[in-house]
Amino acid sequence: MALPITNGTLSMPFVLTFIGIPGFESVQCWIGIPFCATYVIALIGNSLLLIIIKSEPSLHGPMYIFLATLGATDISLSTSIVPKMLGIFWFHLPEIYFDACLFQMWLIHTFQGIESGVLLAMALDRYVAICYPLRRAIVFTRQLVTYIVVGVTLRPAILVIPCLLLVKCHLKLYRTKLISHTYCEHMALVKLATDDVYINKVYGILGAFIVGGLDFIFITLSYIQIFITVFHLPLKEARLKVFNTCIPHIYVFFQFYLLAFFFIFYSQIWILYPIICTYHLVQSLPTGPTIPQPLYLWDKDQAH
Numbered sequence: 001m002a003l004p005i006t007n008g009t010l011s012m013p014f015v016l017t018f019i020g021i022p023g024f025e026s027v028q029c030w031i032g033i034p035f036c037a038t039y040v041i042a043l044i045g046n047s048l049l050l051i052i053i054k055s056e057p058s059l060h061g062p063m064y065i066f067l068a069t070l071g072a073t074d075i076s077l078s079t080s081i082v083p084k085m086l087g088i089f090w091f092h093l094p095e096i097y098f099d100a101c102l103f104q105m106w107l108i109h110t111f112q113g114i115e116s117g118v119l120l121a122m123a124l125d126r127y128v129a130i131c132y133p134l135r136r137a138i139v140f141t142r143q144l145v146t147y148i149v150v151g152v153t154l155r156p157a158i159l160v161i162p163c164l165l166l167v168k169c170h171l172k173l174y175r176t177k178l179i180s181h182t183y184c185e186h187m188a189l190v191k192l193a194t195d196d197v198y199i200n201k202v203y204g205i206l207g208a209f210i211v212g213g214l215d216f217i218f219i220t221l222s223y224i225q226i227f228i229t230v231f232h233l234p235l236k237e238a239r240l241k242v243f244n245t246c247i248p249h250i251y252v253f254f255q256f257y258l259l260a261f262f263f264i265f266y267s268q269i270w271i272l273y274p275i276i277c278t279y280h281l282v283q284s285l286p287t288g289p290t291i292p293q294p295l296y297l298w299d300k301d302q303a304h
Contacts, residue, residue, distance in 0.1 A: 009194050013177040016101050016192075018084075018094040022180050032089035039082040046071040062140040063125050069149055070118045077111035080104060085182045101184040102164050108185055109163070113156020113211040119253055120215040121148050126249060127222040130242055131229045159207045166203060171195050216257055223250065 020028050049071045053059045084104070087093040096104070129136045163186050171193040181188045190200045223246070230242045 009173045009175055010177065011174075012098065012172055013174060014098055015095050016098055016177050016179055016184075018088050018096065018179050018182055020088050020094070020182055028089040032086050035082060035089070036086055039078055042078055043075060046075050062145045063122065063129075065145050065149065066118050066122045066125065069152075070115060070122075073111050073114045073118065077108065077115070080107040080111065081183045088182055096184070101179075101189070102168060105167075105184040105186060105189065106157075106160050106164055108183065109160045110156045113159065114152055115256060116212050116215045117152025117155060118149075119249075119256060120219055121152060122249060123219040123222040123253070126246065127226055130226050130245075156211050159210060162203060163200070163207065166200050170199065171197065212257070219253055223253075 019025070021031065024031060050068055053064050053068045084093075084096070125136075125140060128139050132139070167186075167189050171190070173194045174192045175194050176192055179188050179192065186200075186204050190197045190204070193200075226242075226246060230239050233239045233242070
């Protein structure tokens with residue numbers, strides 16, 4: 001248990017308590033219904049996507065491996081958040097052990113980083129397929145794809161570990177054990193502390209830039225080069241075909257980073273919080289139905 005210390009502060013609490021969605025405590029039981037429905041649909045949709053990709057040999061190419069990785073990550077990310085969220089909303093189980101909170105934080109930020117890395121890999125695959133179609137099979141070998149998947153998994157998993165150590169070892173005094181949130185994330189824990197959190201904030205920003213910021217820059221540069229190549233295609237039909245291929249990627253890319261932008265400012269704009277939470281779950285739904293068919297058609301056209 002947390003030991004009281006002078007000036008109304010606490011030592012590192014053994015148990016933390018979520019208060020749910022600030023300002024909406026009285027209707028949280030109803031808010032949980034769309035969350036649960038969306039979560040179930042996300043699980044079914046992404047699971048079907050994984051089964052289809054695994055069972056169809058023609059879908060074992062690089063893009064579909066990245067797509068399967070994205071679907072598995074969506075399932076894992078949602079599962080890291082929603083069950084506990086529904087426990088808060090429906091069963092009045094707001095408490096979580098401090099170490100379990102740190103573990104949940106590690107899972108959430110790791111899976112978010114994996115999603116960002118997979119989007120970058122998909123953008124680079126599109127770049128090579130459109131700008132250098134004859135080299136695609138040589139560049140994106142099965143071995144390289146394996147290295148990419150392992151790399152995008154290890155990168156955030158390792159980068160988040162110092163955040164855990166800084167919270168666990170550096171922050172000793174807390175003003176409260178109440179988290180104004182429905183799950184554990186880095187800044188939500190840092191805001192509870194009364195210690196100097198400058199190092200925590202700096203590393204948090206640095207880690208976010210190394211993962212999300214650099215990915216955003218490289219994805220943007222890839223699509224700029226893709227559009228330049230497309231505009232130089234002589235046939236209008238060919239330009240439209242390539243644009244139709246890129247639209248699903250751009251949609252997912254825009255969706256992911258728009259969500260990240262909202263999360264940066266959620267603490268200052270609490271009225272958007274329910275929308276952001278819903279959007280966070282909905283992000284896993286478009287992956288299955290929107291991307292495979294255009295990509296599959298493009299791959300078939302490339303083969304001809």
